[in-house]
Amino acid sequence: VVNSTVDGGFDMRKWGTHGMQLVTPLWLLKYLPNMLPCHVGIIHDIQGPSNTITCAESSALIALSEARQVVLRGDADIALAGGAEAKVNPIVMLRQILLKRSTITSNDDPAGACRPFDANASGSVFGEGAALMVLEERDYAVGHGAKIHAELVGCGESISLNPHYEKLEDDGAGLQIAIEKAIEEAGIEPGELDLVVPHGTGIPDEDAIESMVLERVLGKDVSNVPVWPTKSMLSVTGAASSGLDLIAAVRAITSGIIPKAKNCDKRAEGCNLSIVSEPLKKDVRYALCCSYSYCGHTAAAVVKKYEK
């Protein structure tokens, strides 16, 4: 870009003759989101269907839902699904600051900055990561002796319809529809959930809406169902985040332990969720993961302890 200036300002014509020649030839292929699965596919010679869901934070759960459909309809025996994103770059960080989603008051305490459902929450923290899972049709997995970690038994999706696209709608209807669909597909009652991993960003307005939705869904069981937000530790990792949450839920199922929620020392006013305040030994049979994106997309999934 600095090779494309005239009189100290950027000049598009000079970019055309000079600047663009310095752009690495494969730049666009670093930028296209579908390059992630393409690299993975090349490494492992995966020739079946491949898709790249670009629904921000809800992407991983939607990808898992679609991959599950692909496997169940017989178009693949095994699917690799999840999400990956690197949000730690100046442009993306700045975008979150402009949209008032990032905390800007916690620079002296990065580890304590993201405080989902906490009275002192001031916004979210953005990060990077990847979370991938191998999905197989149950009988196929049993047939080749695979170790089964958990069963994906319910998926639900919808969208928040808000003319202010960057915010959840006030009544949380889109999030509630996704959660209810996932629970319904799992064939259980909300009270049968042993764990909820909420989206919980640490953005006070959004946590309040999610909290309200979960209270509506859980009804009287809200006092019994443990809620374990993870973004205080993992941060908002974009497309990876709902995948990381699902893995966290599966580990809670396989270990029988729900870890303590971090940075939620004093519940925000109006939040009646049973946030896990101490590590909890618990036989987790059904866990619900919730997500929504800052474009509005909502997705939820229920995973079940594998029982022969």
Add this chain to the structure above:
Amino acid sequence: MKQNGKVERVVITGMGIVSPLGHDIETVWQGLMTGKSGADYTSLFDASTFPAKFGAEVKDYDYRKFVNKPELHKHGNRGSLFAVGAAAQACRQAGISIETDSPTDGIDRRRMGVYLGAGEGSTKYDVFFNALVQAWDDEHHRMDWAKWTDVVLGGFEPMHEMEQESAMPTAHVALLAGARGPVRSCLTACAASTQAVGEATMMIRKGDADLMIAGGAHSMIHPLGVTGFIRLTALSTRNDSPQTASRPFTASRDGFVLGEGAAVVILESVTSAKRRGAKILAEIIGYGSSSDAFRVTDMHEEGRGGRQAIEAAIADAGIEVADIDYINTHGTSTAENDAVETKAIKAALGEAAMKIPVSSVKSMMGHLIGAAGGAELITCVLALRENTAPPTANLHDPDPLLDLDYIPNEPRKMPLDIVMNESFGFGGQNNVVIIKRFEE
């Protein structure tokens, strides 16, 4: 979907398009029938010194003509606004209520979804580039990010930044129609909207939705998008003749012509369409998807992935290869695609390939990238309606190594019942959809 013995047939009940050849279905079809080109010198920014100085832009488009509540979309990126116009057309044709909390079409909004192959918005390039210039610390040869932040904080607008998310077109379309079912956005490069249509079809078959608003929206005609394709040497540089630059299957083809636009179809279960009395335009009978798993830059030389996707779509449709009456190719006008695609078709169809006419409407419309497959699906439906296959324009010097029937230069009247649409994307993404004239 064979689960539980229930297989929902999926049909198209509405279509809408915003493309370099026009902003409505009939104008686009007329353009295709008369061999019109959507290409011209780039006007969206100063590309006069670029190695490729032209593209196929959507001209004179105003999304406000398509909606009653334009303020809901005023921040929309180019792709989002194209999507809003195309979706509004498609919904109107299908009799779907839009922009209302009290729809009268009898469709349960929780059973109505959206699935687009959609691309990112573009940044404010003047601010972006000048911020980089101002924040460059020449003495230490590095970026001064604190200074950069100060500059862009003053120049970037929050909602404009938001609109760079490639999922935004789906958010606009969902809001337009009030859709509360599954809303998905995918970006598998140039194959994205065919994948969106295919997966949306599968969702209806499975029973996850009764109706899906599906297709694609994309605009990469901005300085960095064009630069990216130029650096990949993917674009035609025939700067003396933009209108004849896209010339698929010729010996002189030298790259594709970058286009932009949106194309939306209403996919619906037959049960839902009949219950509402909607007019059925065509049936989606087959979908196949595969990956080359070969190279990020190149297609597999023998068209392995393309062949697999074609075979999967034919198997899904339950038809014989000879049943296919016409193939709408990906046909980009790059040396590689047109040769590999021809190989893939021949490998998948065998001897029948020599008898099946194929063409590329990219010769006229340009390459709509994420929206290409959707726009081409619409041309397939129109081809069925008119019993006329669109031509490959600019095909005057056929590549002697490519030997299919490419329908050169003139549309061809012929009975059409089953038509196949192919889309291939960077990274080895292959998606194929087969449609059929609807019969009870």
